Amino acid sequence: MSAQNDTPETSGETVKLLIDGVEIPAREGQTILEAAADAGIYVPRLCYREGLPPGGHCRICTVKVNGRPTSACTFPASEGLVLENNTDELNTMRRQVVEMLFVEGNHVCPSCEASGDCELQALGYRLGMIAPQYPYQNTTRELDASHPDVMLDRNRCVLCGRCARASRELDGKSVFGFEGRGIGKRIAVNASHGLAGTDIDAADEAVAACPTGCLLVKRQANLIPVGKRTYDKTPIGTDVEA
Amino acid sequence: MVETDVVNRIVQQFGGDRTRLLDMARAVHAELGHISEETVAALAKALDVPRVEVRDMVSFYAFFFREPHGTNVIYLCHAVVERMQGADDIARALEEATGTTFGASDPDADITLRYTSCIGLSDQAPSALVNGVPVTNLTVDDVPELVAALRGGRDITRLRQAQVGNDVRTAGQVIFAPTERGAAVRKAVTMTPDAIIEELNVARLRGRGGAGFPTAMKWKFCRQAKEDVHYVVCNADEGEPGTFKDRAILALQPNLVFGGMTVAARALGARKGILYLRAEYEYLLRDLESELDKRRHLGLLGDNICGCEGFDFDIRIQLGAGAYICGEESALIESLEGKRGAPRARPPFPVEHGYLGKPTSVNNVETLCCAARILVEGGAWFADIGTKDSTGTKLLSVSGDCTKPGVYELEYGLTVLQLLERVGAENAQAVQMGGPSGQCLARKDFARSISFEDLPTGGSVIIFGPERDLLEAMRQFTAFFAEESCGWCAPCRVGTTLLEKCLQKILDGKGTFSDLEALETLGETVKTMSRCGLGQTAANPILTTLRNFPILYADRVRSDDGVMAFDLERAKEECCSVAGRAPATGEETP
Numbered sequence: 001m002s003a004q005n006d007t008p009e010t011s012g013e014t015v016k017l018l019i020d021g022v023e024i025p026a027r028e029g030q031t032i033l034e035a036a037a038d039a040g041i042y043v044p045r046l047c048y049r050e051g052l053p054p055g056g057h058c059r060i061c062t063v064k065v066n067g068r069p070t071s072a073c074t075f076p077a078s079e080g081l082v083l084e085n086n087t088d089e090l091n092t093m094r095r096q097v098v099e100m101l102f103v104e105g106n107h108v109c110p111s112c113e114a115s116g117d118c119e120l121q122a123l124g125y126r127l128g129m130i131a132p133q134y135p136y137q138n139t140t141r142e143l144d145a146s147h148p149d150v151m152l153d154r155n156r157c158v159l160c161g162r163c164a165r166a167s168r169e170l171d172g173k174s175v176f177g178f179e180g181r182g183i184g185k186r187i188a189v190n191a192s193h194g195l196a197g198t199d200i201d202a203a204d205e206a207v208a209a210c211p212t213g214c215l216l217v218k219r220q221a222n223l224i225p226v227g228k229r230t231y232d233k234t235p236i237g238t239d240v241e242a
Numbered sequence: 243m244v245e246t247d248v249v250n251r252i253v254q255q256f257g258g259d260r261t262r263l264l265d266m267a268r269a270v271h272a273e274l275g276h277i278s279e280e281t282v283a284a285l286a287k288a289l290d291v292p293r294v295e296v297r298d299m300v301s302f303y304a305f306f307f308r309e310p311h312g313t314n315v316i317y318l319c320h321a322v323v324e325r326m327q328g329a330d331d332i333a334r335a336l337e338e339a340t341g342t343t344f345g346a347s348d349p350d351a352d353i354t355l356r357y358t359s360c361i362g363l364s365d366q367a368p369s370a371l372v373n374g375v376p377v378t379n380l381t382v383d384d385v386p387e388l389v390a391a392l393r394g395g396r397d398i399t400r401l402r403q404a405q406v407g408n409d410v411r412t413a414g415q416v417i418f419a420p421t422e423r424g425a426a427v428r429k430a431v432t433m434t435p436d437a438i439i440e441e442l443n444v445a446r447l448r449g450r451g452g453a454g455f456p457t458a459m460k461w462k463f464c465r466q467a468k469e470d471v472h473y474v475v476c477n478a479d480e481g482e483p484g485t486f487k488d489r490a491i492l493a494l495q496p497n498l499v500f501g502g503m504t505v506a507a508r509a510l511g512a513r514k515g516i517l518y519l520r521a522e523y524e525y526l527l528r529d530l531e532s533e534l535d536k537r538r539h540l541g542l543l544g545d546n547i548c549g550c551e552g553f554d555f556d557i558r559i560q561l562g563a564g565a566y567i568c569g570e571e572s573a574l575i576e577s578l579e580g581k582r583g584a585p586r587a588r589p590p591f592p593v594e595h596g597y598l599g600k601p602t603s604v605n606n607v608e609t610l611c612c613a614a615r616i617l618v619e620g621g622a623w624f625a626d627i628g629t630k631d632s633t634g635t636k637l638l639s640v641s642g643d644c645t646k647p648g649v650y651e652l653e654y655g656l657t658v659l660q661l662l663e664r665v666g667a668e669n670a671q672a673v674q675m676g677g678p679s680g681q682c683l684a685r686k687d688f689a690r691s692i693s694f695e696d697l698p699t700g701g702s703v704i705i706f707g708p709e710r711d712l713l714e715a716m717r718q719f720t721a722f723f724a725e726e727s728c729g730w731c732a733p734c735r736v737g738t739t740l741l742e743k744c745l746q747k748i749l750d751g752k753g754t755f756s757d758l759e760a761l762e763t764l765g766e767t768v769k770t771m772s773r774c775g776l777g778q779t780a781a782n783p784i785l786t787t788l789r790n791f792p793i794l795y796a797d798r799v800r801s802d803d804g805v806m807a808f809d810l811e812r813a814k815e816e817c818c819s820v821a822g823r824a825p826a827t828g829e830e831t832p
């Protein structure tokens with residue numbers, strides 16, 4: 001899997017980018033997404049997670065680089081790039097991709113214990129989604145409760161691959177991978193079937209890396225009440241803009 | 243366990259090299275008939291990699307069975323052109339004759355039926371791959387004999403329909419002119435790498451695989467990339483529905499292909515070349531291998547080629563396993579490395595960071611043939627053919643509603659109408675130029691010229707006669723993309739399926755004018771947000787027909803009055819009452 005996830009090389013030299021008309025500094029080779037974040041500019045993202053190599057799966061971070069759409073989480077900064085980020089056109093398309101993810105899986109926000117902490121839900125709010133305009137696909141997705149401490153509910157999986165990257169890069173394990181292709185693609189575990197057959201631990205970075213309620217530690221539900229959760233008060237991205 | 247023994251032996255054959263996993267899986271599949279979860283585990287153990295990694299790969303390719311199936315497998319091509327020529331009737335006849343159904347897995351059956359997308363035989367449709375053997379020009383009457391032959395264990399290669407015609411309707415000066423084996427390589431050894439690249443530059447050769455990138459520039463970038471090892475890759479994945487010109491080249495002019503690869507090796511300083519051959523073309527493998535052997539005997543491959551000290555180069559052939567996306571160059575490279583065919587993030591580009599992380603030039607079969615011919619005849623000679631920005635000839639694979647389907651080698655600059663006259667299709671309603679990922683042209687476009695500057699094409703030309711249901715064909719094209727989406731990125735993975743469903747709804751007579759708007763918006767989003775060329779072009783069948791055939795759509799939808807599929811306000815109220823709060827208005831966020 002190496003080549004897919006190489007973090008772009010950073011030469012360290014400072015370059016200048018123009019993002020929505022604002023000039024910002026960046027280290028050459030640093031991704032556009034991170035350069036923007038360093039300058040306090042939020043590029044909406046889902047499959048990106050700080051400290052992990054980028055995946056390029058969700059495309060929500062799509063920006064225009066010199067007029068061409070590309071993912072900010074994978075594109076290296078270089079001198080003089082002209083970027084569009086916070087435009088109506090891009091935000092509308094980003095919202096549509098979020099809606100696609102909602103109808104692809106089976107998301108039950110009101111009864112999901114990740115509600116309020118979920119990055120997908122928070123992006124929906126931030127991007128102004130009211131209800132998905134596409135038909136729900138109602139696909140069959142396996143729930144894996146085999147492990148004593150960790151639960152995997154594929155109904156809520158957005159195939160961001162964060163668990164797989166975190167397991168490999170940070171935990172030094174390979175608990176997760178992908179399986180199948182197209183709309184039939186699923187997250188898979190490193191056992192004949194079931195998380196119970198893997199060496200996952202509830203404290204693994206892989207579990208913490210999941211942006212939705214797909215990977216959950218058991219017996220933690222509702223320890224933090226609604227109203228006090230991450231995105232209840234402040235929209236996603238506020239931390240970057242702070 | 244048998245599985246473990248087979249797996250261990252095969253892994254050993256490949257020296258336990260993880261990057262050859264696709265070959266190992268193919269070999270295991272050939273022996274055991276399928277790749278079970280136990281086999282996955284055995285492969286993982288033998289290679290000392292996580293089993294999830296092996297499953298990731300084998301679950302990706304269409305031609306790997308994961309469960310036991312019949313001893314004989316019929317892959318009936320079910321692409322648009324094939325269905326226009328009666329593939330559905332063949333399917334019914336096959337189901338009747340075998341007593342089984344398409345898609346079903348019946349381990350006791352001696353025959354398994356599967357549909358597959360274009361197998362590169364649209365000029366002799368309907369066609370199928372029967373245990374890997376191509377059978378063409380099928381009629382319903384042929385089916386009982388075919389099934390009886392399989393059941394009787396007879397050699398199906400002896401069936402009348404088991405032949406592939408490689409009729410070249412028009413041979414041009416570049417690809418199908420007579421060739422002398424080794425001429426290009428003998429010329430190349432007298433030239434410096436820079437001189438070779440300059441010759442292509444003079445020829446103004448552009449890639450024939452779709453993107454039209456100048457070949458001299460690609461080779462120059464690759465050569466300049468500072469690494470000890472460089473690779474030459476020939477892209478023979480030819481998966482665009484309606485294309486079959488590379489098949490004709492590989493069958494008729496293999497020496498030109500390998501000559502082109504060797505010329506590239508000389509220019510790049512590469513010692514290894516790989517030809518990636520789509521699994522559907524496995525039947526070409528034997529002749530290709532024997533051509534390689536001949537070249538080795540003649541000193542056109544191997545060490546000190548043509549007596550040129552230090553010019554060492556050899557070629558291996560990598561078979562695919564059924565995935566259209568593996569034609570995309572970075573996905574192809576992933577596949578070569580024994581992984582799922584998922585495109586890579588770019589930059590870095592393959593010319594800097596390709597196969598095994600080394601600079602790699604991926605070129606189409608036809609492009610490499612052009613390069614070989616240019617060395618022999620000269621860049622200026624080549625630049626004189628065609629138009630200013632589109633030099634040389636182009637191979638077109640013509641199929642669909644025409645009297646003379648087949649491969650045509652024509653000078654760039656020809657108009658669509660001139661082509662239609664030549665192939666016997668003057669009454670065409672529409673022409674799909676460049677296959678599903680290209681554009682669907684209406685009569686108003688027929689005066690346009692086939693060239694990079696006007697109508698670029700990878701070579702697939704599908705013709706729709708006046709009676710065809712064009713939108714149904716577009717739905718099938720869209721379904722093809724949904725089927726072939728690698729699934730890496732959300733807009734393509736989900737969006738292609740949504741596009742197909744939305745169009746289906748319209749064809750079912752349940753659509754409204756607002757669905758047409760939604761279809762267009764969705765199409766633009768999939769195009770803009772997708773990660774690679776597949777997703778970026780998957781909406782083209784719909785977007786180009788919305789533009790060129792708006793009346794066909796208008797005829798299929800109802801007026802918006804009173805037929806809204808759902809009530810937004812009501813849905814909102816419902817959600818609010820369930821969630822116990824009001825949705826974000828967008829105003830509270832910056």
Ligand SMILES: Cc1cc2nc3c(=O)[nH]c(=O)nc-3n(C[C@H](O)[C@H](O)[C@H](O)COP(=O)(O)O)c2cc1C
Binds near residue numbers: 482604610
């Ligand atoms: C989805 C997809 C499928 C492709 N399939 C093929 C193919 O079958 N053959 C091919 O030569 N190029 C194909 N390409 C284009 C290749 O990525 C690449 O541009 C080409 O092989 C370069 O060769 P050229 O420079 O000689 O044209 C495909 C691209 C995409 C996005």
Ligand code: SF4
Binds near residue numbers: 158162
């Ligand atoms: S389980 Fe969670 S982290 Fe893993 S791919 Fe699914 S949504 Fe992403």
Ligand code: SF4
Binds near residue numbers: 585726734
């Ligand atoms: S656009 Fe489609 S084929 Fe390309 S990476 Fe995304 S999912 Fe895969």
Ligand code: FES
Binds near residue numbers: 055057058062072073
């Ligand atoms: S955050 Fe960049 S593609 Fe997902």
